[in-house]
Amino acid sequence: MSEVKRKITREEFLWTAVKSTALVALGAAGYGVFNKASTGLVRKRDLLDRKKTGKQNFSMAIDIEKCIGCGLCVEACSKENNVPADHYRTWIERYVIKKDGTVLIESPQGGMHGFSDDVHEEDVERAFFVPKLCNQCEHSPCTQVCPVGATFNSEEGVVLVDYDYCIGCRYCIQACPYGSRFWNPVKKTADKCTLCYHRIMNGQLPACVEVCPTGARIFGDLSDPESPVSKFTKENQTMALKPHLQTGAKVAYKGLSKEVV
């Protein structure tokens, strides 16, 4: 047995290096041309840069101290959007913190018909209502998992579901850390709050904001510094839900308690 190793001359080595570099460069260039020509996709990051698009960035703020838990918003939402029974695009939770330290969290029928008075007031340290809805995240986990591009961040900063294109795999429902999505048994697709897209694009307020009797819900365009929601978030200390998840949740809560976050 002679030598197993094959010796490469310097000339051979250099030629191989030149050829392989050229091949990789050609492949990368080809991929780039193919990708651009066949899909014409715009980078998502560009869309989110609203200074470039000049579009609105709709959002909502919630003043927890003002909410009285009447449930009119939940009812208006389900009538405006034909939400099937027992499903909610927005809902109200009641947090009752008792003197013994236990926390009771409830949302009977999404708070649509209000809350009962069966809690003994003597045991209660404090209690409050928290309206919830889709947070219209800037880096939404739900749109990232959609395999077909049926859910997306619209140019106006609203996360929408394309009902004609959704294949009903329900990944997005599991991906949402806020429980804002649900399976719509009538449409047979995923469904969620659209900030009443059909209303806001026609100059109306979302139905929940329209009917809220105490002004606990504030709606507007975050890219306009004079809009109610921009003013509210500037003038008050607000916080998003689950900020550690870095979802870029836009809905700002004033008076958020540690039991809720």
Add this chain to the structure above:
Amino acid sequence: MAPQIPRLALVFGILTIAFFVVRTQAVPKSFGEKGFYRADFPAELAELQMSHAGSQACAECHSDKSETTAHFINGVACESCHGPSLKHVESFDEFKPHIPDKRAECGRCHAMIVGRRADFPQQDMKEHNPGQLCMSCHVVHDTATGGEE
């Protein structure tokens, strides 16, 4: 050249062409124009029929109510109590908005329940004139909140 190479190349070529043919059919029109979604969809969604008219629309005809009602002046919308009423704006004879008169309908906001903030006007519905209609004393479309007749 080995005989299987051209055959495999043919199969590969047919599959590649088939992929692009299927792709042009399966990808919806306007997909990818603005991002990884169907660019036509937002405009389609914006066409949906509304059901709430908004208080401004109500005030155009019912200025007598909007100018004098304390609820309205304090920011309560007409449709908070009367329900979605865009149909009434479109044809006011055919659709009449709901007129709330039950105790529970007032109690929805004004009943005393745990969690409702103390500075909000509320009554213990079991103690406060049980069985009587709120409207028998209170005028809802009045200038003073909870004004009594």
